[in-house]
Amino acid sequence: MSTDGKDIMMCLWRENRSMTVEEITKATRKRHYCVVTATDNLFGMGWAERSFEGGRARYAAAVTSEEYTATLMHEELTRAMAPQAQVLVALMASFTPTQRQMVSAALSAIA
Template identity: 35%
Template sequence: MAREGAVRGFGELESSVMDWLWEHGEPATVREVHTDLAKQRQLAYTTVLTVTDNLFKKGWLRREPAGRAHRYEPVASREQYGAMLMREALDVSGDRQQALLAFVGKMSLEEAVALRAALSEFERRISGR
């Protein structure tokens, strides 16, 4: 995860790499990431290598040796990343209640039902029931 609690949105290529790794679901080499991403747009292997290494240095990926290369995987799920972004947005909002009201006001009925269920589950967990 991002170091020092700072969550930032990913750049375009960082998002592509993270999306690919999340969808892939298992550790992968830069060669594997590059091979697939290069099918959609012209991309140098070294560019993907640099972006992947930067994501590792930022704390978003972990890596393990794989011969002369490394296998990379995200340290957080896509859902955990989304939650971190929402937490950061709430922290910088100024008036949290107004920010939450504005956020809820843009939800679909299905999202509101999911939020209510998540809040109920959270309340059960913290109350020990």
């Protein structure tokens, strides 16, 4: 997410209400066209909700800041663990069905 997008999400969380582009522009002191672009991107990514009132778009946070942070952490962990995960998948692919069942039972025991 862009810096503008992060700033806008912080504004939406802080205000805890739907806001027009003009209100967001004033609150964040960003350029109008930056807010228009960023809010549209946030809506497209599912981070913001969009509704219309009198022909004007209003935006509100679609997720909490905690949900957003958890998603970022999950994405980073997934990216960081990708090489190890690929090794694990390759190893598991070499197992016999019996060996896979044993591993599955072991994982179930600790879950």
